[in-house]
Amino acid sequence: MNEKKQTKSGKWISSFLIAVAVAIAVIYFPEIFGEEDIQPSRSGLIPVELVKTIDGDTIKIIYEGKEVNVRYLLIDTPETNHPRLGKQPFGQQAKTRNQELLQKGQLEIEFDIGDKYDKYGRLLAYIYIDGESVQGQLLKEGLARVAYVYPPNTRHLESFKTAESQAKKSGIGIWSLEDYATDRGFDSEKYPKESMKQPTSGKEEYFKNCTELRKNYPDGVKKGHPAYADRLDRNRDGRACE
Secondary structure, three states, rough: HHHHHHHHHHHHHHHHHHHHHHHHHHHHHHHHHHHOOOOOOOOOOOOOOEEEEEEOEEEEEEEEEEEEEEEEEEEEEOOOOEEEOOOOOHHHHHHHHHHHOOOOOOOOEEEOOOOOOOOOEEEHHHHOOOOEHHHHHHHHOOOEEEOOOOOOOOHHHHHHHHHHHHHHHHHHHHHHHHOOOOOEOOOOOOOOOHHOOOOOOOOOOOOHHHHHHHHHHOOEEOOOOOOOOHHHOOOOEEEOOO
């Protein structure tokens, strides 16, 4: 009788150990079981390829085999090359930061439950790098405002508002200019490009890099300005740290 119990006990232990070994193999060596297609780790996110960054809230990607522009849902950044508004304060900074973020990992997009395209034929989506929200980061850094809220595309509205509120309280980026960011957009009449005039003579100002220069001159400086330096004008267009 004892021998039978020991036999059953031994079989149970053996079965248990085999099951554990199989589970470990499935987790760490899925190729052994022929599962070559690895499933996305983040539900609802679609991997895409970046073609180029257009500005702070628009990019061009390859989606379903075609090049298409994507407008970031629920945010708005200042213009960089608008036919009427021109180049607005912090527009170039938003574009540059957007470019930096998009180079750091796997680019993915997420659709909301409403329209996938706007009236200009652009995809409307949330943008992620390695699962982290690009929109959220731009809002946190004061380079975007919450805007264009059209239900039912409001999935991440509350978290975006929280990020915007933090930047606003800190007075950084677009929030460093009084009454610049409004519910209607960015006040180009109050802060037109030419209103950020810089002197063309006077004592030379030295800044070790563009980060330091932009603290004083958010939109960069033109050639002839005391703070202008050839080493800060990387694209040689006559404007440093734009």
